[in-house]
Amino acid sequence: MNLENMIHKNLLRWNEITSIHEKSAFYDVAQFKAGACTLKSIELEEVDDVKGKSLLHLQCHFGLDTLSWARLGARVTGIDLSDEAVTLAQSLNDELGLDARFICSDVYKTPAALNHEKFDVVFTSYGVLCWLADIEAWARIISDCLKPGGTFFIAEGHPVENILEWDNEALKVAYPYFDPEPIECSSETSYADRTTKVSNTDTYQWQHSLGSIVCALIDAGLTIESLKEYPFSSYEKYPGYMELCEDGWWRFKSKELNAPLLFSIKATKTK
Numbered sequence: 559m560n561l562e563n564m565i566h567k568n569l570l571r572w573n574e575i576t577s578i579h580e581k582s583a584f585y586d587v588a589q590f591k592a593g594a595c596t597l598k599s600i601e602l603e604e605v606d607d608v609k610g611k612s613l614l615h616l617q618c619h620f621g622l623d624t625l626s627w628a629r630l631g632a633r634v635t636g637i638d639l640s641d642e643a644v645t646l647a648q649s650l651n652d653e654l655g656l657d658a659r660f661i662c663s664d665v666y667k668t669p670a671a672l673n674h675e676k677f678d679v680v681f682t683s684y685g686v687l688c689w690l691a692d693i694e695a696w697a698r699i700i701s702d703c704l705k706p707g708g709t710f711f712i713a714e715g716h717p718v719e720n721i722l723e724w725d726n727e728a729l730k731v732a733y734p735y736f737d738p739e740p741i742e743c744s745s746e747t748s749y750a751d752r753t754t755k756v757s758n759t760d761t762y763q764w765q766h767s768l769g770s771i772v773c774a775l776i777d778a779g780l781t782i783e784s785l786k787e788y789p790f791s792s793y794e795k796y797p798g799y800m801e802l803c804e805d806g807w808w809r810f811k812s813k814e815l816n817a818p819l820l821f822s823i824k825a826t827k828t829k
């Protein structure tokens with residue numbers, strides 16, 4: 559299958575699960591509408607005050623984080639491949655009287671979709687890189703979209719997390735860490751609702767090592783300000799093997815499973 563068809567398969571899946579996510583406890587849209595901020599402590603602590611700044615959110619899904627940045631005073635633009643997600647994001651924006659802008663575009667076409675507009679902050683988070691085939695081109699897009707001196711921030715599932723698979727018997731290493739090839743994945747449910755069945759089960763995903771992500775950003779002209787790894791996840795990635803802690807993060811129950819589950823990078827456009 560060629561890349562275009564793989565991306566189309568992924569699009570079908572994201573379009574289908576957007577309405578499932580809208581109704582899910584995971585996303586809790588009712589609480590968001592009531593004023594809850596969906597941003598997590600990692601990005602809230604690491605990204606400087608966004609008040610009055612222009613912020614581009616790549617792969618924004620249906621916009622809850624984008625709109626949370628808007629509530630914090632940023633002038634936000636969200637980009638996503640899924641037209642269903644973008645439509646829902648725009649309708650939430652309108653209902654809540656915010657002034658976010660949402661655009662449907664493949665991440666690799668972002669500069670053209672935005673008429674080469676430049677931003678103070680480019681942000682992306684939690685479940686984004688596995689959908690991207692070319693990490694070097696992704697980093698160049700970020701650099702293209704930033705003003706000189708602008709900030710890039712990502713909080714994301716750690717690539718070590720992606721090589722693990724679980725069943726009732728065990729949590730085990732099931733995928734290679736270094737793998738340039740697309741991975742054919744199949745799942746009957748979504749991470750946000752593990753009971754509702756989906757018909758678009760098949761997707762294509764990619765694994766990117768931490769080193770390849772960091773080097774791609776440096777090669778694209780960004781200076782890394784911080785790189786952090788975290789032993790916890792934002793959700794129960796491996797059911798049965800994790801526990802929800804008082805700080806709201808999920809950790810392995812077993813202290814022997816001492817592996818990184820998230821990372822974050824803050825970088826500045828210097829060139």
Ligand SMILES: C[S@@+](CC[C@H](N)C(=O)[O-])C[C@H]1O[C@@H](n2cnc3c(N)ncnc32)[C@H](O)[C@@H]1O
Pocket residue numbers: 565568572617618619620621622623637638639640643663664665666683684685686689690
């Ligand atoms: C896991 S979600 C992002 C999650 C987000 N942090 C949230 O919780 O709302 C991944 C998003 O990436 C989008 N996506 C996948 N491939 C893409 C591409 N090539 N270009 C732009 N967006 C893409 C999907 O449509 C989906 O909305």
